[in-house]
Amino acid sequence: SQQGEEDPQALSIQEGENATMNCSYKTSINNLQWYRQNSGRGLVHLILIRSNEREKHSGRLRVTLDTSKKSSSLLITASRAADTASYFCATASFSGGYNKLIFGAGTRLAVHP
Amino acid sequence: KAGVTQTPRYLIKTRGQQVTLSCSPISGHRSVSWYQQTPGQGLQFLFEYFSETQRNKGNFPGRFSGRQFSNSRSEMNVSTLELGDSALYLCASINSGSGAGELFFGEGSRLTVL
Numbered sequence: 001s002q003q004g005e006e007d008p009q010a011l012s013i014q015e016g017e018n019a020t021m022n023c024s025y026k027t028s029i030n031n032l033q034w035y036r037q038n039s040g041r042g043l044v045h046l047i048l049i050r051s052n053e054r055e056k057h058s059g060r061l062r063v064t065l066d067t068s069k070k071s072s073s074l075l076i077t078a079s080r081a082a083d084t085a086s087y088f089c090a091t092a093s094f095s096g097g098y099n100k101l102i103f104g105a106g107t108r109l110a111v112h113p
Numbered sequence: 114k115a116g117v118t119q120t121p122r123y124l125i126k127t128r129g130q131q132v133t134l135s136c137s138p139i140s141g142h143r144s145v146s147w148y149q150q151t152p153g154q155g156l157q158f159l160f161e162y163f164s165e166t167q168r169n170k171g172n173f174p175g176r177f178s179g180r181q182f183s184n185s186r187s188e189m190n191v192s193t194l195e196l197g198d199s200a201l202y203l204c205a206s207i208n209s210g211s212g213a214g215e216l217f218f219g220e221g222s223r224l225t226v227l
Contacts, residue, residue, distance in 0.1 A: 040223070044218070090216075106155065
């Protein structure tokens with residue numbers, strides 16, 4: 001079953017604009033991760049934010065985590081056509097002695113030149 | 114350091130046949146997870162192996178099975194293929210025994226069932 005739900009399902013913007021994607025989840029987590037997938041390829045890890053962190057930056061990426069609302073957002077600033085991809089959030093929850101990672105359905109981002 | 118390697122990258126099978134997919138994790142990674150990705154169902158977790166033991170399994174029928182070898186390489190097998198098994202099968206490895214870190218994905222095996 002999928003724990004994370006991304007919003008929106010699809011997003012279309014112009015180059016230079018910012019893109020914001022949201023992820024909501026249901027249970028307590030150890031960390032939340034964001035991944036990117038180019039069409040038909042494997043997923044690539046972007047950023048990991050721990051449950052005791054509220055915000056994290058990596059280059060043009062900014063991730064926030066609100067554990068009280070069980071939600072996270074991924075902001076891509078100054079988007080480029082090369083950012084066109086699907087973006088997935090994944091939550092790591094501790095159960096049975098180790099962490100289980102569950103992926104959301106993803107947001108398809110299209111950045112137009 | 115070599116990444117996660119999946120073979121074959123593409124394959125075509127017919128209904129009723131079986132298929133075996135292979136995954137070589139990053140050197141030193143002991144945990145391997147498998148996912149099925151389809152346009153309709155998204156990314157679905159199949160199973161995870163750690164030190165040759167399956168420690169987590171998704172909600173798939175018994176036709177889907179897997180194993181992990183002592184060198185951490187993993188295989189998954191689908192028997193009696195159905196049209197709905199057409200998908201991108203992704204393997205991922207992680208270097209954390211606790212499973213708390215990032216996953217490293219292979220490029221996937223694209224299975225088409227005719």
